[in-house]
Amino acid sequence: MRRKIQRSMIVVIAATILLTMGLMTFVVYRQNVGLMEEEIRQEASYVCAAIEASGSGYFEELAGLREGTRVTWIGADGDVLYDSARGQETMENHAGRPEVRSAFQKGEGQDIRRSDTVGQEMFYYAARLSDGSVLRVSRAMSSALGSALAILPAMAAVAVLMFLFAWRLSRRQVAKLIEPVNRLDLEHPLENDVYEELTPLLESMDKQNKEKEAIANMRKEFSANVSHELKTPLTSISGYAEIMMNGLVRPEDVRGFSERIYNEASRLIVLIEDIIRLSKLDEGGGEIEKEEVDLYELTREVCSRLSHKAEKHSVHVEVTGEPVTITGVRQVLSEMIYNICENAIKYNRPGGSVTVWVGNTLSGAKVIVTDTGIGIPEDQIERVFERFYRVDKSHSRETGGTGLGLSIVKHGALLHGATIHVDSKLGKGTRMELTF
CATH class of the missing domain: 1.10.287.130 (Signal transduction histidine kinase, dimerisation/phosphotransfer (DHp) domain)
Known part of the structure; x- marks a missing residue:
């Protein structure tokens, strides 16, 4: 956990530093481009003023321009009258250049494109003179990019220092974050004063304990x-x-x-x-596989096996209802119904009766066993499913009861997702429902 948190923090820090370097380089580049454009406009203004004052003779003594600045003088017909990069060589007509065309029409214009003459991407700025000619000043964009890239070594050095500092700080911070977790008292989870986010986990641990x-x-x-x-x-x-x-x-x-x-x-x-x-x-029913079981048929088989015991206790047993099929463990279902019906017989009165109804209802398949026996005290109804619990211990021992029958019923119900409902009145009998 410590390594994962620290690794995540380092990744976030590294990504932040790299993103910051990239953004700073872009910002510096844009600032350099803006400064370069402003400088070119100023230089163009300076040269235009000089040409207006001295005429074409100014180009013979051209000075005061920054290194890398290119100056082109274009006549009113678009012919190149002078170019500082090509000297007096004959050049093609420039009337169609975007910045020149804009200068002829609006008085000034600019454009960024690759120059075939110097083989670099250039920023062009053109201004119209009073005689209708156009002066164009340009400079390579690489100069602005170079200025931006020139700060990268210094930024890289700063980034390394920041990274090392952040790494040390993250280790310390992660140790502080993990320390309360390492000191958790797992035997008494709710007594820990730790992060609020861990409260659901601690409550779950306390419940499990x-x-x-x-x-x-x-x-x-x-x-x-x-x-x-x-x-x-x-x-x-x-x-x-x-x-x-x-x-x-x-x-x-x-x-x-x-x-x-x-x-x-x-x-x-x-x-x-x-x-x-x-x-x-x-253990969850072991390795027994579930199958389709007809509860009505199974109940009749169970009651048939109990007929001798019912006759011995002088109890009449009747099974009614309709066929209803569920998916379950046949042996466990048989034991559940057997134990309920056996109790209804054993804890009945001589001449009493047990009525078993099996069928389908809106709430699901049901097995309802009703007897006219001794009943269960109201305050003991919830306890009859406890292991070895007997309502009438003396009577239970006389009839051979182990006190585990209804516990088996309860666990069988859990295995099949069934519910058990018991209604009983002392001295009047008991009604027990199994709903699947």
Whole structure:
């Protein structure tokens, strides 16, 4: 970052210096051209006055002109009467020259063009005399350009000094700019008194830090809960097995103890499977690819698998609705619907009912599960999706609940971009909606 900022500053400074040199050269050149034009007009005025006073004899003793100045005397018919560059040599008629033509018509004229006589770009100024002839004075434009270019070495030396000074200054300035960034306290971003432009970044970092802290706390809590939940069935299994190992169980009670060990082991297996599912969902669903799934057909399959459990709890289950297809992970969708419907059965009353409706609505595909069960206290509705949270712990353990079912539903909903809405009244039942 330091190098990039310094490099950018150096590029800007170098470009500024070069642009300044170019502009100064142009300004000096234009000033020299203006001075040269003014000098030529003055010289032309001086020569015109001399010719008016002395006649053509003045050219025999032509003096007082600057070096490089060319003087041409042109007759009223355009013939060249005298030229300081060609002497008495015969020259072509000059009546058609722009500055001469303008002088004949308006009294004076000027032009800039390349001269075939001297082979240089020249500035011409012509003035008409009282006898109708024209005096023309000219000078090479290269003299003005040369004067402008003559200052380039000095300007280059100044530019080098400026560049070195700017380079040293930029290094120092960049160091000052970077220093507050290097001293940032990333653990407490909002406590830094630094540039205003960094405020959004620091706020984002603070938010991420809080999210990380929350995730870390959640993992600690999850680990503690997992340890506790695993320890309970293992302790029971170990206790029952120890009693049987020590021969303290009567032969007629062995079946009962074996059944308890089997139930605790089954509960342990279900718990481990739920933890594995939840871990996969935490990772975004793993490598499972999404496919087209008919929610109505899937819900009927799920409820069919739960029919034995519904019969055991004396709960009537009914599935209604219409076919509706979404793109999702079939296995995860199945587990979501299974857990919701299983809860509706387990936490119901003998002789109660569970109604499942599947279909398309204006807000999207929906699965609505309504039961006539024990309900959820209003202040606990938001907590039912927490891991290992149980509204009725004693009832949950009796029915083999792990406390992870609705957590799986929540993570499955996040994976599919779905929303969950729960309405419940204690003692009257619960309505749970999944909207995709």
